[in-house]
Amino acid sequence: MARPTSSHSKPGRTLLLLLALILALGGTMFLQQAFTPKLGLDLAGGTTVTLSPVTQTGAAPPEEILDRAVNIIRDRVNGTGISDAEVAKSGDNIIISIPGVGQSEAIKLVATTAELRFRQVLWMELTQLGQEQLATEAPTPTGSASPGASSSPEASSPASPGASPDATPASPDASPDATPSTTVQPRSMPSRSPAGDQPSASPTGKALSSALTSPVPSQSPTARQGDDRQGDDKQDDKKGDQKGAKASATPTPQPSQDPNAGINTQGVDPAVLKQFHALDCTDPKNRGQGVQDDPNKQYAACEADGSFKYILDVAKVVGTDIDTATSGVQQGSTEWVVQLDFKSKGATEWSKLTSTAFNSQEPRNKVAVVLDGVVITAPNIISPIPGGRAEITGGFDQVSAGELAEQLKYGALPLKFERSSIDTVSSTLGQDQLEGGLVSGIIGLALVVVYCLLYYRGLGIVAVLSLVVASILTYTAVVVLGHNAGFRLSLPHIIGLVVSIGITADSFIVYFERIRDEMKEGRRSLRTAVEVAWVRARRTILIADAVMFIAAVVLYLLAVGGVAGFAFAMGLTTLIDIVVVFMFTKPFIALLARMKFFAKGHPLSGLDAERMSVESAGSGRKTTPQEA
Amino acid sequence: MGLGRRLYRGEIDVDFVGKWRLWYSLSGILLAISIAGLLINGLNLGVEFKGGSVFSWQPKSAVSIEQVRETFLDEGVHQPIVQTAGERYRVTTETLPESTTLEMQNVIAKEYGVAVNEVNIQSIGASWGGEVSTKAWWGLAAFMVAIILYLSMAFEPKMALAAIVALIHDLVITAGIYAWSGFEVTPATLLGFLTILGYSLYDAVVVFDMIKEVTAKLGATSKQTYSMAANDALNHTLIRSLNTSLVAILPVAAILFIGTTVLGAGTLKDLSLALFVGMIVGTYSSICVATPLLVTLKEREPKYQAIARRLASTGGGKGAKGSKGSKSAAVAKG
Numbered sequence: 001m002a003r004p005t006s007s008h009s010k011p012g013r014t015l016l017l018l019l020a021l022i023l024a025l026g027g028t029m030f031l032q033q034a035f036t037p038k039l040g041l042d043l044a045g046g047t048t049v050t051l052s053p054v055t056q057t058g059a060a061p062p063e064e065i066l067d068r069a070v071n072i073i074r075d076r077v078n079g080t081g082i083s084d085a086e087v088a089k090s091g092d093n094i095i096i097s098i099p100g101v102g103q104s105e106a107i108k109l110v111a112t113t114a115e116l117r118f119r120q121v122l123w124m125e126l127t128q129l130g131q132e133q134l135a136t137e138a139p140t141p142t143g144s145a146s147p148g149a150s151s152s153p154e155a156s157s158p159a160s161p162g163a164s165p166d167a168t169p170a171s172p173d174a175s176p177d178a179t180p181s182t183t184v185q186p187r188s189m190p191s192r193s194p195a196g197d198q199p200s201a202s203p204t205g206k207a208l209s210s211a212l213t214s215p216v217p218s219q220s221p222t223a224r225q226g227d228d229r230q231g232d233d234k235q236d237d238k239k240g241d242q243k244g245a246k247a248s249a250t251p252t253p254q255p256s257q258d259p260n261a262g263i264n265t266q267g268v269d270p271a272v273l274k275q276f277h278a279l280d281c282t283d284p285k286n287r288g289q290g291v292q293d294d295p296n297k298q299y300a301a302c303e304a305d306g307s308f309k310y311i312l313d314v315a316k317v318v319g320t321d322i323d324t325a326t327s328g329v330q331q332g333s334t335e336w337v338v339q340l341d342f343k344s345k346g347a348t349e350w351s352k353l354t355s356t357a358f359n360s361q362e363p364r365n366k367v368a369v370v371l372d373g374v375v376i377t378a379p380n381i382i383s384p385i386p387g388g389r390a391e392i393t394g395g396f397d398q399v400s401a402g403e404l405a406e407q408l409k410y411g412a413l414p415l416k417f418e419r420s421s422i423d424t425v426s427s428t429l430g431q432d433q434l435e436g437g438l439v440s441g442i443i444g445l446a447l448v449v450v451y452c453l454l455y456y457r458g459l460g461i462v463a464v465l466s467l468v469v470a471s472i473l474t475y476t477a478v479v480v481l482g483h484n485a486g487f488r489l490s491l492p493h494i495i496g497l498v499v500s501i502g503i504t505a506d507s508f509i510v511y512f513e514r515i516r517d518e519m520k521e522g523r524r525s526l527r528t529a530v531e532v533a534w535v536r537a538r539r540t541i542l543i544a545d546a547v548m549f550i551a552a553v554v555l556y557l558l559a560v561g562g563v564a565g566f567a568f569a570m571g572l573t574t575l576i577d578i579v580v581v582f583m584f585t586k587p588f589i590a591l592l593a594r595m596k597f598f599a600k601g602h603p604l605s606g607l608d609a610e611r612m613s614v615e616s617a618g619s620g621r622k623t624t625p626q627e628a
Numbered sequence: 629m630g631l632g633r634r635l636y637r638g639e640i641d642v643d644f645v646g647k648w649r650l651w652y653s654l655s656g657i658l659l660a661i662s663i664a665g666l667l668i669n670g671l672n673l674g675v676e677f678k679g680g681s682v683f684s685w686q687p688k689s690a691v692s693i694e695q696v697r698e699t700f701l702d703e704g705v706h707q708p709i710v711q712t713a714g715e716r717y718r719v720t721t722e723t724l725p726e727s728t729t730l731e732m733q734n735v736i737a738k739e740y741g742v743a744v745n746e747v748n749i750q751s752i753g754a755s756w757g758g759e760v761s762t763k764a765w766w767g768l769a770a771f772m773v774a775i776i777l778y779l780s781m782a783f784e785p786k787m788a789l790a791a792i793v794a795l796i797h798d799l800v801i802t803a804g805i806y807a808w809s810g811f812e813v814t815p816a817t818l819l820g821f822l823t824i825l826g827y828s829l830y831d832a833v834v835v836f837d838m839i840k841e842v843t844a845k846l847g848a849t850s851k852q853t854y855s856m857a858a859n860d861a862l863n864h865t866l867i868r869s870l871n872t873s874l875v876a877i878l879p880v881a882a883i884l885f886i887g888t889t890v891l892g893a894g895t896l897k898d899l900s901l902a903l904f905v906g907m908i909v910g911t912y913s914s915i916c917v918a919t920p921l922l923v924t925l926k927e928r929e930p931k932y933q934a935i936a937r938r939l940a941s942t943g944g945g946k947g948a949k950g951s952k953g954s955k956s957a958a959v960a961k962g
Contacts, residue, residue, distance in 0.1 A: 546782070
């Protein structure tokens with residue numbers, strides 16, 4: 001029964017440490033000007049869609065594929081202009097949270113399967129949008145006669161295939177350098193120069209060739225300015241010129257079309273032709289929003305940036321036929337290319353498709369790569385490509401090549417998603433739920449406070465203050481987590497926090513009862529009792545909190561949705577409970593124990609001898625404060 | 629002296645352990661009723677588990693349930709279940725295809741004079757519900773294993789076993805109440821069940837900690853059997869158990885109150901109901917099930933059997949099971 005020495009207990013120091021912790025959290029709030037927690041959609045209103053992958057085997061899809069899907073869906077959602085939307089992975093599922101209204105729109109776009117198709121181009125046209133782009137953009141000096149998709153730019157190119165049966169020598173005349181195998185085809189006008197590194201741009205398009213047959217690419221630098229429509233344009237369009245790609249284009253008088261006039265309608269389904277005319281590529285809805293295209297039907301589609309619209313043949317090759325797709329720099333040049341490897345069946349189909357295209361007239365010598373129902377690129381076929389390998393060249397930079405490779409690869413593993421759950425909460429319902437949660441939290445706290453004060457009197461004040469400290473810590477933690485770790489407070493969290501009031505309060509109760517035990521024996525001064533009781537109570541509190549924490553961690557890791565949120569809140573409060581009990585309650589009581597009011601067992605202190613019936617402890621001795 | 633005062637002073641001495649037959653039969657009956665309820669009625673699972681679509685909105689003017697049902701039937705939706713929650717209407721249907729869902733949203737908006745985006749929709753695929761339940765079961769199993777391991781280390785395997793049995797006892801009885809009453813089981817209810825797990829264990833841990841401390845002193849010459857010592861420990865922590873339970877139930881009662889009066893059916897009500905029931909059962913079981921069970925297990929150990937035999941022969945104790953407890957606060961010695 002050694003008297004606690006000052007080294008035993010330094011309540012002041014611990015309290016200062018806690019103050020520093022609170023100030024640090026509060027300071028973070030002030031620095032970030034963030035004083036309210038970020039609210040989840042069930043409280044703020046909005047739509048939550050849960051997508052579950054559907055795989056043929058039923059097995060969980062590989063992590064990286066899921067990550068890619070998350071990126072694509074994020075692009076789609078952002079592409080609609082909805083701000084503040086969140087796309088996150090949760091286990092195998094993808095959860096999309098879209099605040100505010102416009103949910104029907106969102107529901108439509110997010111879950112459609114991203115599938116890749118290769119379709120021969122039957123017809124293509126520069127759109128109004130494409131013309132505007134051209135008109136506003138600076139003319140390229142070297143704009144070698146590429147007046148739009150429909151005809152002349154490739155006037156030369158049909159010749160090239162003929163001249164280059166093996167694709168090896170097939171340098172189209174438009175291509176400035178003489179290297180045989182370069183596959184750059186001057187296809188279309190908006191040739192873009194990446195980040196303005198090359199002022200002059202030869203209007204080069206993308207082209208597909210067999211990697212095997214074009215071993216030495218050696219592209220002249222100018223070729224890099226090719227029209228990377230998939231990469232640059234789409235990016236410009238969607239993300240606001242992120243990459244700083246600046247468009248420079250050839251000034252092209254675009255032959256405006258009368259319906260069907262000049263269109264090679266041979267073999268085109270009249271219905272699709274109608275769709276084609278009706279298709280408005282200026283409407284963002286028709287670009288990049290995951291329209292489900294039937295691979296067995298002809299299809300009218302827009303280019304991702306809206307500059308072209310196409311009539312496309314049935315899909316002869318689909319994403320599942322691709323084995324893998326990679327991006328890299330061609331040997332001996334600085335040009336970024338995307339390489340495709342087909343599976344055996346795909347290789348045969350691919351070979352057939354490319355020879356058909358190769359033997360067709362412009363613009364049917366192109367094969368469009370369609371992802372999500374939108375043409376992401378439509379390179380010329382400059383030779384039939386056997387052997388199951390192909391390479392897409394022209395105008396890529398590292399980012400755009402990587403992106404296309406990912407899209408190709410991703411499409412190669414069509415991850416079908418099922419909308420497992422859709423939940424839209426109007427802002428008024430959210431408001432109601434938030435208020436309900438907060439009001440019940442306040443009432444709950446008030447009841448606990450009243451009970452603690454009635455039962456524990458003076459000690460009750462300690463309990464109340466401890467709860468206040470716990471509340472401050474919890475609130476700041478939630479705010480700071482919200483602004484730095486994307487933590488959004490939802491109803492399950494609030495419930496978890498309210499329910500945890502009991503856990504926090506229990507720690508004090510355990511400790512208080514221990515102190516009273518010690519006092520009851522009547523042999524100890526309050527100061528001693530506080531220390532001895534602490535040693536015993538500490539163990540109980542730690543074990544009990546450990547149980548709660550294990551529960552929280554297990555639930556958090558295994559559960560989905562609200563349960564995980566609830567578990568998170570429970571884990572957080574358990575930790576805060578330990579902090580409060582160790583850093584506030586204990587040192588605070590130790591300080592109080594030095595006060596006469598408590599040490600002498602004043603009737604209102606909750607530690608008076610009569611109330612605790614010291615006599616019944618057997619020793620009959622009364623608390624003797626002098627001992628302290 | 630009133631009970632309250634005696635409680636406050638810690639002067640209660642109830643022979644919880646000795647009345648084990650009473651508790652076991654009481655719990656046995658409760659369990660049997662609950663299991664019967666689960667088998668006969670089953671749980672009324674919410675759409676989150678079985679799939680379905682839920683529409684909820686607050687009509688501008690007063691409408692009848694029948695009117696709302698008509699609206700859905702007119703649109704070709706089968707068997708809509710219409711509920712009211714406060715002034716809000718809540719209609720549950722089978723899982724509707726996306727197009728129908730959006731159409732219904734527009735129809736509701738038009739007929740009841742609310743903005744389209746004020747119509748809340750929840751649509752859950754059937755397989756998703758299955759996944760939620762499967763994950764919940766796995767979570768529960770993993771949780772139990774983790775707790776058994778932890779308690780075996782922190783205390784001892786027998787205590788871990790007794791705590792887990794008490795836990796299952798609480799869960800089954802709470803589930804039984806849901807089965808018999810037909811209350812809907814939603815993910816929020818699940819949260820409630822999970823919290824019960826935490827509380828039930830938390831309570832048992834505090835009691836067992838005290839039992840461990842008290843029984844550690846038992847030796848060949850001690851005047852107490854394991855039962856007596858455990859009963860003393862139990863009485864000793866009784867105030868704390870009751871205080872803790874009360875303090876835990878107060879916020880839950882607040883949620884239940886707000887959830888039912890202000891919000892009507894919804895997350896708060898589903899959750900707090902489970903909690904309210906579960907906490908009361910949990911408090912009971914930590915005192916009347918977990919400890920007697922632990923005692924039953926421990927009294928079979930040769931060491932404690934020896935003590936019981938010795939005390940029985942000398943008349944120092946009142947039988948291995950029927951401890952009346954010692955009068956003094958022997959617990960707090962040292």
